[in-house]
Amino acid sequence: xxxxxxxxxxxxxxxxxxxxxxxxxxxxxxxxxxxxxxxxxxxxxxxxxxxxxxxxxxxxxxxxxxxxxxxxxxxxxxxxxxxxxxxxxxxxxxxxxxxxxxxxxxxxxxxxxxxxxxxxxxxxxxxxxxxxxxxxxxxxxxxxxxxxxxxxxxxxxxxxxxxxxxxxxxxxxxxxxxxxxxxxxxxxxxxxxxxxxxxxxxxxxxxxxxxxxxxxxxxxxxxxxxxxxxxxxxxxxxxxxxxxxxxxxxxxxxx
Numbered sequence: 387x388x389x390x391x392x393x394x395x396x397x398x399x400x401x402x403x404x405x406x407x408x409x410x411x412x413x414x415x416x417x418x419x420x421x422x423x424x425x426x427x428x429x430x431x432x433x434x435x436x437x438x439x440x441x442x443x444x445x446x447x448x449x450x451x452x453x454x455x456x457x458x459x460x461x462x463x464x465x466x467x468x469x470x471x472x473x474x475x476x477x478x479x480x481x482x483x484x485x486x487x488x489x490x491x492x493x494x495x496x497x498x499x500x501x502x503x504x505x506x507x508x509x510x511x512x513x514x515x516x517x518x519x520x521x522x523x524x525x526x527x528x529x530x531x532x533x534x535x536x537x538x539x540x541x542x543x544x545x546x547x548x549x550x551x552x553x554x555x556x557x558x559x560x561x562x563x564x565x566x567x568x569x570x571x572x573x574x575x576x577x578x579x580x581x582x583x584x585x586x587x588x589x590x591x592x593x594x595x596x597x598x599x600x601x602x603x604x605x606x607x608x609x610x611x612x613x614x615x616x617x618x619x620x621x622x623x624x625x626x627x628x629x630x631x632x633x634x635x636x637x638x639x640x641x
Contacts, residue, residue, distance in 0.1 A: 390447070391471045393455035394641065406432055407454035409569040409625075410441050410494070411639040412632035416573065417498065418449035419635055422580065424499040428561070429475070431482040432569055433493045438462060440486060442479055444472030453641050462487055477535055484542040485549060485565060492565035494572035502583035503562030513556060513582060515599035516589055520582035521607040522575070528552040532559040554579050570625025 396404060410432045417423055417430070431442040441457040443449070459467040464479045482495045506513050507529070515524055530548040533541050549555055553575055555563040562579050566572035589596045632639060 390451060390456070393453070393470070395455040396641070403434055404454065406434060406569070407441060407457050408640050409629070410457060411452050411454040412629050413494075413496070413569050413573050414443060414449040414452040415632050415635060415639045416628055417496075419631075420580075422498050422500050422576075423449045427475075427478065428498045429478045429482060430494065430496045430569075430572075431479070431486070432495075433486055434459070435493070439467055440482070442474055442482065444470075445475040445478070446473070450636070453639055455641060480539075480542065481545065481563070484545050487542075488546045489549070489565060491567055493567050494569045495563065495565050496572045496576045497557075497561065497563040498576065498580075499561040500580055500583070502580060502587050503556060504560065505587050506583040507556035507561065508559050513579075514586055514596070515601075515604055516596050517582055517585040517599075519578050519585060521599065521604055522578040523554040523582055524604050525607065526551075526553045528555045530555060530557045530560075532557070568622065568625070570622055570628070573628065574624050 395407070399407070410430060413430055426446055426448055429442055431440050433440050439459050439461055441459055443452050444456055444458050447456065456470075456472060458470055458472050458474050460474060460479065461467060462483045464474060464476045464483065466474065481497055485492050485495050512529065513520055513523060513527060515521065528548050528550060530545055533544075549563075549565075553565050556579075557563060562576065562583070564572050564575035564579060566575055
C-alpha cells in the first residue's frame with residue numbers, strides 16, 4: 387500500500403488561510419460522502435481573501451484523502467506557489483481559473499460530474515421548474531456547450547461569457563457548476579442544483595406529464611427565501627451543520 391506524504395500546515399499559515407483550507411477540505415469530504423465524486427477527477431477551488439492565490443485539490447488523490455494541509459496553493463495560471471510534493475491537474479483548473487479571473491464574487495467554484503447534472507444538462511429541455519429545489523437554481527442558471535476536454539484556452543472566454551453573472555451552470559454533456567462568496571454558499575447551491583436534477587430525472591422516468599411551477603413563483607422565490615434566511619444565505623446557515631457532519635464522518639480532513 388502506497389502511503390501519502392503527510393503535511394501539517396496548521397500554525398504555519400494565517401488563521402484565515404487555515405480556516406479556508408479546513409472549509410474546502412470538508413467540502414471535498416462531504417462531496418465524497420454524497421457520492422458526487424468522480425474518482426480523482428473534478429475540482430473545487432477557493433480563493434484566499436485579498437490575494438490572487440487559490441486552493442485546489444492535489445491531482446491523484448481521492449476526495450476522502452484531501453486534507454486542509456495537502457490542498458495546493460496556485461495562481462491563476464496554475465503555477466504552484468508553496469513547497470509541496472503534490473501536483474495539480476492543469477486541465478481541471480482551466481475552468482476554475484477562467485471563472486476566478488472574471489468573477490470577484492466567486493470565491494469558491496464547485497464543478498462536479500454527477501450523473502444527474504450530466505443527464506439534465508444534456509437534455510434538450512434542460513432544467514425544468516418541477517420542484518422547490520429547482521426554484522433556487524432557475525433564476526440564476528446558465529448553460530455552456532461541450533467543447534471536449536477543457537484544455538483549449540479559446541474556450542475560457544466562451545465559458546466566462548456563458549456564465550455571466552449567474553451562480554449555477556449546467557455544462558452540456560459534462561456536469562454541473564456553482565459559485566459562491568464562501569465554500570458554504572457554493573456547496574449549498576450545488577446541493578440545490580443536484581437535488582433539482584435528481585428529482586427531474588426521477589419524474590421523467592415515470593413517463594407521466596409533470597406539473598410545472600408557474601413563472602411568477604420562480605420570479606419571487608429569492609424574496610421568499612430572504613424571509614426564511616433572515617438576511618443570510620442558505621449556505622451560511624447550513625454550512626456550520628455540514629462542517630459538524632464532516633467532523634463526525636472523519637476529523638482527519640482538518641489536519
